[in-house]
Amino acid sequence: MTVFILARNPRRYRKNPSLSQSIAFKSRLNAACASNYERLSQTSSQQCYSITDELAKGIVPFKYINDLIVCTEEASYWIAAKTVCFDLDHGWSYMACNKCIIKVEKDGNSFFCPKCNSEAKVVHRYRLQVRVMDGTGLITLLLWNSEVVQLIGKTAKELKEGLIDDDECSYPSELDDIVEKKLMFKVLVKESNIYKQDEVYKVLKFADDESLSRNIVILH
Numbered sequence: 001m002t003v004f005i006l007a008r009n010p011r012r013y014r015k016n017p018s019l020s021q022s023i024a025f026k027s028r029l030n031a032a033c034a035s036n037y038e039r040l041s042q043t044s045s046q047q048c049y050s051i052t053d054e055l056a057k058g059i060v061p062f063k064y065i066n067d068l069i070v071c072t073e074e075a076s077y078w079i080a081a082k083t084v085c086f087d088l089d090h091g092w093s094y095m096a097c098n099k100c101i102i103k104v105e106k107d108g109n110s111f112f113c114p115k116c117n118s119e120a121k122v123v124h125r126y127r128l129q130v131r132v133m134d135g136t137g138l139i140t141l142l143l144w145n146s147e148v149v150q151l152i153g154k155t156a157k158e159l160k161e162g163l164i165d166d167d168e169c170s171y172p173s174e175l176d177d178i179v180e181k182k183l184m185f186k187v188l189v190k191e192s193n194i195y196k197q198d199e200v201y202k203v204l205k206f207a208d209d210e211s212l213s214r215n216i217v218i219l220h
């Protein structure tokens, strides 16, 4: 596993903050939480807890990337990271069965869904791998359809239709809006990440909130 150490000031990233720092962090976090509570709650409406609850109560812990990649516990964690570039080895989207959203196989002029075991009507969906970094490391995140739709504000079908040169290497310029963004990602550490050196982490959701992530990165 390749680890990129990018921290300029290691003191800022020490793992055991003093008690006073910890208290300062919590009070600053609570202040940030209060002001951002409503907006953040909206992005986490499918869950039982708000993002601020997950972080402040430690339900979903925050981790720096260098701690995440050595993590040996299968669980979800919040990270605060900046998007750097795309990893387009697997493209940016796929043709999915519109019933079960599984990837379909091309069969002449039609498509076959291996799960439905029948010919499928297809829909274009996002499957996008993005390289992200914080001050401690660099990893690849896997963003599925709903997260990219939230980030871009357009469906994969709309972007696909707008492509002029629709070859293997090209991708829609709208996707560049995702690059150089500071976001918070809730990522899943799976068995494959721990035992099979899989460096791609699945994103469960994200939060576009600079003030909250700034508080965490500085004071955690």
Ligand SMILES: [Zn+2]
Pocket: 097, 098, 099, 100, 101, 102, 113, 114, 115, 116, 117, 120
């Ligand atoms: Zn299907």
